[in-house]
Amino acid sequence: MPKMPLSPLHTLHSLQVVRAEGSISRAHLAEKTGHSPFLISKICDKLLAAGFVSEAGQGDSTGGRRPTLLSLKPGLGRLLGIHLGTVNVRIAMTDFRGELIEYAKAESHCNLGPEVAMQHLIDLVDQMLKKTGVSYSELDGIGIGASGVVERNTGTTLFWPKLPLWINVPVRKIFEERYKTVVEVEDTSRTQAFAEYRLGGVDSAKHFVYVAVGAGIGAALFFNGQLYSGGAGFAGEFGHMSISETGPLCSCGNRGCLETIVSAAALIRKARHGISGGLSNALMKMSLGNSANLSVEMLAQAARDGDRFSLRLLAETGTQLGRGLVGLINLLNPELIVIGGGVASAIGELILPEIERTVRERAMIQGGDKQVRIQISKLQERDWAVGATLLVVERALAKSFTEKTEPKKRAAS
Ligand SMILES: [Zn+2]
Structure with a gap:
């Protein structure tokens, strides 16, 4: 050099x-x-x-x-981005520019506990490294978005509301020790929001809220273009905003959290009730008579086909999510809200009109072009994993630069 x-x-x-x-x-x-x-x-x-x-x-x-x-x-550097969800994990390998080199999706096995899931994740990462011919020492950094409640400074998942076994899991330490590279861990809503900033439709919005609706619901808040983390680092637990005191019991211990009403699990639960109550022949047929087969995508299809039960369920979902957003809008006055995540990909465009109607009727902040814009994310699952690489790209690039340009000086000093 x-x-x-x-x-x-x-x-x-x-x-x-x-x-x-x-x-x-x-x-x-x-x-x-x-x-x-x-x-x-x-x-x-x-x-x-x-x-x-x-x-x-x-x-x-x-x-x-x-x-x-x-x-x-182009092609410089090797980063891994991991989107560790409650149900699935997505892994992307990119260069320093964020260009995708390899991608994989698998079940996360998080429900089997952290030991099984971490070993499974390491196996998946090793498989990808092998497939791409990248050695451990060539790996410049690993960014991990995890759906639990993450303490960013230590890269530990403090707890995971839907998964009781996940208490104080030192995810960053586990990966640092194995791969001896730069590792950062963040909440998935934030890594998804970074992806939205980099690849999606945020444009120039400085006051921006990203809402992730998937197995659970989270949010990432940006003020003046800067992520707001809160006192203990986990601002944005939007899914646990209670919107109905008599609503279903939530995994966090409260009742009627938004997550118990709008998340994937909540939608499936309600659709199953619909089937067992004989309210939706369309869903019954699509799930082949077994409600265990039901998915949010089926619900979207049934609604597009005009199934009345599904249409009503989605309208209600839009109203409830809209009510939650009204709270955010009144409190934070964002310019832009982007709704992303798996549920948003499946039903977002179908519920957007109802969300907008609820916001127009109930939010305090109104008026012409000052009105908050609400969009459904157009990003795909793989983009979420790419977003996680943004946690480490700056540090990884600095490390690579230092190693390649002044290796001797470092060692001597
Ligand atoms: Zn809750």
Whole structure:
């Protein structure tokens, strides 16, 4: 590797800016970093020579010649993003640019307890590394979104409301010890929200709430473009907002939490009641007479086919979720709410009109273009796993840069 006589910190900082921007001209990079064009030119030469960036086409002209754009070199780095849900796990391997290299989905086995599930997850990761020919030492970082309540500083799942065996599971430590790489663990609603920021439809919204509706319900809150974590780090437990004191008992011990009314499990439970009460022939047929086969996707299909029971159930679901959102909107005044997660993928567009109607009728904040926008996420499951890589990409890139550009100095100091 060539020697790097420039300040490594300045060079690394410029590299991080290139990564965050995607592609950027030298002039724009000088502006962003506050360095002189001369210094930036030297830094870019070094980064090009060291193989961290490459020239990536030309930007728009601001009068003169069209500037050459720089971006992170394609294919550089190996990151794993893991979306560990209550039922399924999704694993993505990407480069430092977030380009997908490999993807896998499997049952998470979280219901069998942390020991079984962690070993299963390690087996899945090892399989992917083997398949892609990536050794442990080539792995630059692992970002993990877990659906339990996560203490971010230690990467421990403190508890998992639906899974009583998951108390104080040191997920980060387990992965650090095995793979000897950079590991971060966060709540899945937040890693999904990062994916939405990076790949989805957030645009320029600074005050943004992401609501994940899947096996459970969580939220990630962004104020001024910054994630708000709360005092103990787990702000956003939106699913445990009680909206009906006489509602069903929730796994958290309270009654009538939003999660007991709108989540996948709640919808399936209600659909089963419908079938056993003889209210929906369509669902009965689709599930082949066995309500254990029922899925949220079937419910969506039955509603699209005009099944009255399913239509009514989805309308109610939209109203209830809308009521929960009204609380958020009145409290936080967000510009944008994106509803994502597995349930949203299946039924989101079907319940959106009812959600919007409820919000229009009940929220305090009104008025023209200032009104909150509510969108259903267009991201796919694999994007959630890619979102988890964003937890570690900056640290992993810094580590890779330091190792490749000044290995001797480090060891000597
Ligand atoms: Zn609850």
